[in-house]
Amino acid sequence: MPSTESNFPLVLRLTFLASIILGTIAMGVAGYWSWQRETREINSNLQIQAGFLASASQAVFDNLGNGLTPLGDLLQTINIHAHPELARAHLEKFQSRFPEVGSMAVISPDGLMLINTASAPGVVLPDFRKDGVYLDQLKSSLNNKGPYMLGPPEYGKVLKQWRFPLRYTVRDERGIPLFVLQAAIPLEQRGIYLYDLPLPPSSFIGLLREDGLQQARWPAANPDTTYGHQSPGPLAKMLRAHPELKEGLFSGYSPWTAADKQRIGAFKRLAHLPIYAYVGIPGSYIYDRWWRNNAVTLGAFLLYLAVFSYVARRVTQRERIHSSALHGLARLDNLTGTPNRTGADEKLEQQLQRATESSRPLALLYLDLDRFKDINDTHGHSAGDELLAEVVRRLETHLRQGDMLARLGGDEFIVALPGASPETAKLTAERLINTFSAPFQVHGKKLQASCSIGAAVFPEHGKTREELLKCADTAMYEAKRAGRNCFAMYETHFGATRQRRLALKEQLQLALEKNQFLLHYQPILDLKSRRIVAAEALLRWEDETGRQQSAAEFISVAEESGLILTLGEWVLNQACEQAQAWTNAGFPIRIAVNLSPRQFRATDLVDQVRSALQRTGLAPSLLELEITESTAMDDPESSIRVLTEFKRLGVSIAIDDFGTGYSSLSYLKRIPADKLKIDKSFVDGVATKLEDAAIVRSVLALAASFEMETVAEGIEEEAQMQALIELGCNYGQGYLFSRPLTPQVLTQTFFEPVSGNKEVS
Ligand code: C2E
Ligand code: MG
Numbered sequence: 001m002p003s004t005e006s007n008f009p010l011v012l013r014l015t016f017l018a019s020i021i022l023g024t025i026a027m028g029v030a031g032y033w034s035w036q037r038e039t040r041e042i043n044s045n046l047q048i049q050a051g052f053l054a055s056a057s058q059a060v061f062d063n064l065g066n067g068l069t070p071l072g073d074l075l076q077t078i079n080i081h082a083h084p085e086l087a088r089a090h091l092e093k094f095q096s097r098f099p100e101v102g103s104m105a106v107i108s109p110d111g112l113m114l115i116n117t118a119s120a121p122g123v124v125l126p127d128f129r130k131d132g133v134y135l136d137q138l139k140s141s142l143n144n145k146g147p148y149m150l151g152p153p154e155y156g157k158v159l160k161q162w163r164f165p166l167r168y169t170v171r172d173e174r175g176i177p178l179f180v181l182q183a184a185i186p187l188e189q190r191g192i193y194l195y196d197l198p199l200p201p202s203s204f205i206g207l208l209r210e211d212g213l214q215q216a217r218w219p220a221a222n223p224d225t226t227y228g229h230q231s232p233g234p235l236a237k238m239l240r241a242h243p244e245l246k247e248g249l250f251s252g253y254s255p256w257t258a259a260d261k262q263r264i265g266a267f268k269r270l271a272h273l274p275i276y277a278y279v280g281i282p283g284s285y286i287y288d289r290w291w292r293n294n295a296v297t298l299g300a301f302l303l304y305l306a307v308f309s310y311v312a313r314r315v316t317q318r319e320r321i322h323s324s325a326l327h328g329l330a331r332l333d334n335l336t337g338t339p340n341r342t343g344a345d346e347k348l349e350q351q352l353q354r355a356t357e358s359s360r361p362l363a364l365l366y367l368d369l370d371r372f373k374d375i376n377d378t379h380g381h382s383a384g385d386e387l388l389a390e391v392v393r394r395l396e397t398h399l400r401q402g403d404m405l406a407r408l409g410g411d412e413f414i415v416a417l418p419g420a421s422p423e424t425a426k427l428t429a430e431r432l433i434n435t436f437s438a439p440f441q442v443h444g445k446k447l448q449a450s451c452s453i454g455a456a457v458f459p460e461h462g463k464t465r466e467e468l469l470k471c472a473d474t475a476m477y478e479a480k481r482a483g484r485n486c487f488a489m490y491e492t493h494f495g496a497t498r499q500r501r502l503a504l505k506e507q508l509q510l511a512l513e514k515n516q517f518l519l520h521y522q523p524i525l526d527l528k529s530r531r532i533v534a535a536e537a538l539l540r541w542e543d544e545t546g547r548q549q550s551a552a553e554f555i556s557v558a559e560e561s562g563l564i565l566t567l568g569e570w571v572l573n574q575a576c577e578q579a580q581a582w583t584n585a586g587f588p589i590r591i592a593v594n595l596s597p598r599q600f601r602a603t604d605l606v607d608q609v610r611s612a613l614q615r616t617g618l619a620p621s622l623l624e625l626e627i628t629e630s631t632a633m634d635d636p637e638s639s640i641r642v643l644t645e646f647k648r649l650g651v652s653i654a655i656d657d658f659g660t661g662y663s664s665l666s667y668l669k670r671i672p673a674d675k676l677k678i679d680k681s682f683v684d685g686v687a688t689k690l691e692d693a694a695i696v697r698s699v700l701a702l703a704a705s706f707e708m709e710t711v712a713e714g715i716e717e718e719a720q721m722q723a724l725i726e727l728g729c730n731y732g733q734g735y736l737f738s739r740p741l742t743p744q745v746l747t748q749t750f751f752e753p754v755s756g757n758k759e760v761s
């Protein structure tokens with residue numbers, strides 16, 4: 001799988017995460033910005049409101065205060081000290097013009113109240129001449145340089161309610177105070193002196209005196225604790241620290257408000273009075289407003305975030321499932337559904353780990369189909385695929401839960417058997433081989449297949465996956481060499497053998513290039529006349545040192561590697577050339593050429609033979625092709641087809657090493673062979689062992705009934721020859737007559753000299 005694909009879910013997740021983070025940051029910035037905007041707006045509103053409140057209050061007080069001047073002038077015209085009641089009508093008239101005023105009073109500079117409109121004529125008025133607090137206040141009124149002054153709120157003893165006084169001192173020409181005019185403003189009249197501002201709940205407005213006392217406050221707290229006490233609120237604190245401030249903002253904790261103790265507000269000093277008007281609202285108001293203005297956006301954003309996160313989660317989940325499915329698929333073999341090499345490697349690694357941890361054995365079988373290539377070549381690849389799938393189905397029925405069957409590629413499989421000892425591995429392998437005994441139904445045809453199995457066991461043969469696989473593979477290779485369709489348990493020397501054969505394979509390739517191959521010929525004689533009738537071409541390899549290599553071994557290596565195809569063609573041409581040379585020299589003997597299984601199954605064999613005959617001019621009747629019994633019987637139908645073509649060419653056919661394979665008589669009958677070559681292993685005991693003699697006798701009888709001639713191979717003793725003659729064998733070859741010889745030696749030894757100097761080799 002390309003790495004970009006495996007990274008895709010990660011990229012997707014990161015993209016989603018980045019979008020969520022960026023979205024949240026953007027929302028945070030927008031929220032903060034809007035908070036700042038709300039704060040600015042609220043502060044500026046508060047300042048406007050505080051300013052407005054200050055101007056409105058100032059106007060009310062100025063209006064009232066200024067009105068007292070003409071009233072004072074008027075009252076100077078009567079002797080108010082002697083006849084205070086004369087002032088009542090004026091006072092009441094004045095009062096009626098100012099709705100905020102609760103009562104009007106006139107007080108003499110020494111503190112004696114002369115008249116009070118809240119008190120009926122004749123009623124005794126309170127005497128303040130000995131009231132220190134009152135006298136102090138009065139004194140400050142008398143000393144006041146402004147047109148009027150405002151006293152702090154108190155409980156009006158005459159008016160009988162909380163009020164604050166606005167006082168104006170009437171003086172004579174020399175400035176000596178004559179009397180004080182006092183307008184009492186009840187605190188309830190706030191609608192007039194405190195402009196009713198549209199404010200959020202829990203807000204308050206008020207007037208704070210420079211000395212830290214409340215002048216007025218709305219909503220009114222308990223007057224007993226509010227008025228006449230230093231304000232503990234944040235504004236008073238601020239002004240104590242900065243008495244120079246004329247206007248501004250304040251915020252802080254206000255211990256005397258019932259709820260929403262965190263306050264923010266604005267203040268403004270009145271123009272002509274040492275008093276500040278202020279507006280305070282709950283600190284939470286910014287939040288409330290911000291929330292009101294942003295809730296919809298925020299809600300929409302959160303909804304978007306939720307939906308987006310949900311979608312992102314689903315998409316990444318799906319992507320993960322998809323990629324893990326891909327991951328899984330990448331570990332499965334498409335054709336059979338078993339793990340493939342990658343999957344097998346992972347599983348085997350896990351199984352080995354478990355085996356190591358639990359100190360239990362684990363057997364590994366390496367299974368390879370025999371001649372699978374031929375099945376592909378003959379029946380087509382789709383038939384091959386169907387066969388593989390069918391093989392897997394069969395194998396699976398013979399495995400236990402926990403065993404692993406995997407296809408490494410082509411026709412190679414492995415089976416891991418956790419917990420299996422070498423004995424169990426052997427039994428299982430044999431069981432698996434047996435499952436091949438019944439033919440497979442492929443494309444409606446019955447196909448016979450077999451397999452070779454090699455086994456290695458953990459921990460004896462290897463501790464790692466690589467070691468075990470290598471050992472099991474080597475063992476499988478040995479099983480193939482042992483004739484296929486069998487099982488081999490790994491043995492340490494297998495490795496060396498395989499190594500040697502691998503080396504041999506390379507040397508063979510070089511030998512071919514260096515022309516180190518040659519043919520020897522072993523005469524085949526008519527046993528009765530002892531005359532040469534044919535010669536078998538046998539391949540020899542002489543390396544640089546002149547040493548001859550064992551034909552049996554290097555030919556099997558050549559067969560395995562496929563080199564036999566080139567080599568075999570060379571042998572065929574060389575042998576035909578030699579036979580033609582002998583024919584030309586007047587010795588027209590038949591030449592026998594061995595065909596290896598691989599050569600025999602090569603599709604172009606018939607053409608090769610035809611062209612060798614044409615090229616050399618050899619009469620087809622002088623060429624005999626030998627195939628072993630097992631080659632012929634491996635796929636008898638196709639053998640019959642190929643051999644029939646040879647017969648058509650006029651070439652004769654011999655079945656080599658007869659008796660070592662398992663011939664089906666019904667097939668043997670149909671095979672168009674001319675000769676049976678009785679294997680040396682029976683010839684060896686033909687004169688001494690009854691069984692061997694019996695076998696040879698029956699082979700001879702069989703040949704006779706199929707009208708085939710017989711050749712005995714490997715005759716080494718006279719007695720053997722005699723026995724064979726007696727049994728009725730036609731021909732023979734063996735050391736008794738001659739070893740395989742070079743053409744020159746054979747010519748000299750077996751052919752009488754002829755007239756002329758004909759070149760025969
Ligand atoms: P084969 O076709 O059965 O050949 C007969 C083998 O028996 C030869 O061994 C021959 O030297 C040996 N032999 C003959 N008489 C005696 C005897 O009296 N005593 C003993 N002990 N051995 C005897 P060689 O040459 O080593 O070949 C072995 C096998 O290699 C052959 O068995 C044949 O199957 C194969 N072979 C040889 N040359 C070729 C070839 O050119 N092409 C192919 N495809 N196979 C070949
Ligand atoms: Mg032979």
Ligand code: MG
Pocket residue numbers: 656657677679713
């Ligand atoms: Mg033979």
